[in-house]
Amino acid sequence: MKQSTIRDIPGGVTAVKGVRAAGVCCGIKQSALDLALIASDRPATVAGVTTSNRSKAAPVLLCERQLKGGRFSAVVANSGNANACTGSQGERDAAQMRDRLARILDRPAGEIFVASTGVIGKRLPISKVLSGIRKGFERLSVEGGEAAARAIMTTDTHPKQAAVSLELDGKPVIIGGMAKGSGMIAPNLATMLCFVGTDAQASAPLLRQVLRRAVGNTFNAITVDGCMSTNDIVLLFANGMSDAPPLKAGTPKLVAFEEALSQILSRLARMIVKDGEGATKLIRVEVRGSRTAHDAGIAAKAVADSALVKTAFFGEDCNWGRIMAALGASGIRFDPSRVEIALDTIPVVRNGVGLGEAAERRAAARMRRPEFDLTIHLHAGTGEAIVLTTDMSEAYVRINAGYRS
Template sequence: MKQSTIRDIAGGITAIKGVRAAGVYCGIKRAKPVLSPAEGLDLALIVSDRPATVAGVTTNNRTKAAPVLLCERQLKGGRFSALVANSGNANACTGPQGARDAVQMRDRLARLIDRPAGEVFVASTGVIGKRLPLPKVLSGIREGYGCLSVTGGQEAARAIMTTDTSPKEAAVSFELDGKSVVIGGIAKGSGMIAPNLATMLCFVGTDAGISSPLLRRVLRRTVGDTFNTMTVDGCMSTNDTVLLFANGMSDTPSLKAGTPQLALFEEALFQILSRLARMIMKDGEGATKLVRVEVKGSRTTRDAKVAARAVADSALVKTAFFGEDCNWGRIMAAIGASGIRFDPSRVEIALDTIPVVRQGVGLGAAAERQAAVRMRRSEFDLTIHLHEGTAEAVVLTTDLSEAYVRINAGYRS
């Protein structure tokens, strides 16, 4: 098969053939927006005009929100027709009534679109431990149904925002067997980001045709290389959900395992999820830096991941990033505290291309000053070589600023 070019296109989730979306204000958040829609939209709807196959991954947190538990049950059916997602309230730790509220949200939308309830998914994000204002939400679902549009993707992206400062959406197109195929999606995430399956809300669709089992395998591989490499604050949410649906409306042949067509589809999906992941990281609460932490030369891939995560999650390292201080001693300490086996006297550390540690010893003030200049950038790389083997891993992280504390100290007030 001749390799097709993967092209960026506008439209996000509604760039996909047969997908409509809407974002409305229903009253979960404090006030309807006057000037900025991002301040108040709190309910999103996404509908596929043709029933689709679906796959998903959800949080590993044992404290799971009611909509997550509902999604997990429904994913076993492998069918998708629609989604309703709210922001401003997580519907987590709300007991049996919270579970009933999620079901009522599902059932209201299912009746409106005249599809089986098992094909309608629910997601929530926001404050934990508070009941949803269900009458307002149900009224909002009806209003949103009336607003569904093939141009409503950005409103849906705005409606799932919490502490995000901007909506996150992406779409690409490419050719399969001479026909155009689109993958598009939206995401939200800013805080409570830690690598463990999903780490935020993300809804992605495609007009390609693919079975649910194969879609599940592709999604898990791709999430592992994108969202599972992120950490903003090391905190795993109760509501993390990624859903991927495929409605087949491009009318291309159904994708099969081991084919060039599937490889191209997976590459395009990787591009979408990577882009959304970077948007989430760059919008991390109070973040001013995006840092790629790479650990090389470890005994095992697990060791590389553990070490990279230890450095990326270290509050001392992250505050040094914010202060643009090449404090490599904090990095050495974080690796040592990670619990992996390594010889500190073999370690090399470089910031971008500037070596600052060799054989476990610092290279002096001049090297640190050069590295500090690179740290003034909004994005830079931190490379750690353990010289213990050939395994490696990458984690994306951010700095830790005063703004993060202010945002989270006042999250409920």
């Protein structure tokens, strides 16, 4: 089969055939959009991944139970309140959100998903949320995707959407999604809130396999502040409303679909990092030559999460000693005397030793750019990994110091 061309198209999740969305203000926030609905005209199969944080929010626990059924009709998501660490009352509130939308849509409760994001430890103003669900239902439309993407924002500065089209057996298929995330970004199996739909046809187990692989090299390869959220969830649903035949394991069609899905998740992940709280720079940290790919990932995240490294990025100071320290503290096995470090192809360390002030000045000049690469070679094997990260500025401290005020 000829490889299908993947094309970027306008919009997000509502670019998918048979998907409608809405974003409304229900009163969690004083005047901003704070409640999103996404609904599929036809019941869909679904897969999802959730945070590995043991302090899971009530909606995450609910979604984990719902995912076992493998069916999706809609999701309701609020911002401004995480409904996390709220005990049994929080679980009842999440169930009320699910049940209210199920009744309004006349769909089984097991097909309705719930997500929340915002301040931890406060009870939802549930009566406002339930009224907002009715308002959101009345505004569901194919034009509602951007409002929905805005309604799940917290400290984000802009909505995050992406969509692509491809052909499978000559039939057009669309994948579209939206996400939110800016701070508390150190995902493991998911990141913040992300909802992706497709009009392809696929079983829930197959979607689960594809999603887990795609998340591994996208959402699991980014960090802003090294802090894992209580509320992370990614949902992928397939309503089969295109004319394309069902996706099957081990086929070229599935390979093409997975490539397109990875493009969507990669774009959304990059948007999240670029919009990192207080960030002024996006840095691609690449580790090569580790003993294993797993070791490379550990080393890359150790550097990408280091507050000392990130503040040096912000200060445009090529302080490679901080990078060496982060590598050494990562716990992986390597010989420091063989390490090479380059910034945007400019070598600054060879055989574990700095190459002098002139090299550091040239590298520091590259650090003035809004995006640059940091490449580390350990010369210990063939493992490699890439992590996207940000710098850390005074603005990050101000944003998080006043988050609840």
